[in-house]
Amino acid sequence: EQDLANWKVKIEEPTMTNYRGIDVYKLQQWTQGPAMLQTLNILENFDLKNMGYNSTKYIHTVYQAMNLAFADRDFYYGDPAFGTSAPMNVLLSKEYAKERMKLMNPEMNDPKIGPGDPYAFEGKTNPYLNLLQKWGNSQSALQRNNLHPDSKFMEEFTAGTTSVEATDAEGWVVSITPSGGWVPACIAGTTGVGLSQRMQSFVLDPKENPFNVVEPGKRPRVTLTPSMALKDGKPFLSFAKQAGDEQDQLLLQFFLNVVEFNMTVQEACEAPSFKTLQMYSSFGAHERSAGGLILNSEMPPWSRKELSRMGYKLSYQDRTSGPINAIFFDWLHGTFWGGSSNHGEDCGIGW
Secondary structure, rough: OOOHHHOOOOOOOEEEEEOOOOEEOOOOOOOOHHHHHHHHHHHHOOOOHHHHHOHHHHHHHHHHHHHHHHHHHHHOOOOOOOOOOOOOHOOOOHHHHHHHHOOOOOOOOOOOOOOOOHHHHHHOOOOOHHHHOOOOOHHHHHHHHHOOOOEEEEEEEOOOOOOOOEEOOOOOOEOOOOOOOOOOOOOOOOOOOOHHHOOOOOOOOOOOOOOOOOOOOOOEEEEEOOOOEOOOOOOEEEEEEOOOOHHHHHHHHHHHHHOOOOHHHHHOOOOOOOEEEEOOOOOOOOOOOOOOOEEEOOOOOOHOOOOOHHOOOOEEEEOOOOOOEEEEEOOOOOOOEEEEEOOOOOOOOOO
């Protein structure tokens, strides 16, 4: 009763970065959303279009950029309304991105890539430097690095969530990812109220993430990550998806499909994506598979061989694009374009 009495809606300023003239917005770092913004800052330094859609070089470049951003996510993201917060202004800066990209090996995957040190950019000493130096070096972490994705791991990695994108003629636009209660669930006493499953996204050991250790009243660092982009001050894209840790990596590729490869919003929703398993899962035992790469089953054999030589552990899925739902705003013709990946129960409705 005390928890319910103290609960109130929090209105927060979103995080944002600009990618080639487009302002991309995400929720704050109590979600994983800013990781997509960090990745965009890194990728802005590459000519992705000339690499070719889903070429070996393109997949490797995007994968490595995501690894850098997700390593920061795994160590620095947590509830900014609770205690000391990591310097997100640095983590989301173009200068920090350029420094991080120097760690990218153009020829091989780096399974040991770790978080950066944003405090150094402010001329400060990282208060968690001793933990940062030990990150990923525990025996349990090394065992997880050798993990191959099985059905249990993938079920935890892609668990839950729904997405809703909506707009109207008056200019209202929303992007929502409601989630948090599924079975099996713990019931609060005899109330019949199922407790949120999101608590599993906390960590118990500060060496994993000192900003996301479980405490009373604290929000766990969740995977929920609605997205919105503006161009010339007007709505450009509203987009989101379900599926746990897949969300920001596939939303990133959807966004690049539109911006770099001139796909329509429906083409961008359905186009085959690839997935990294190198970040720590936000669910279950928080495992990861260093170098784990899920490709679409139609990926040609020469790309498979090239990526294998670059140190990737490959697995395949027939459908890798969704479920993504999105709205594109066509101001030239005064229309809305809806896109839905036809991945499951997702769909688009216009009236």
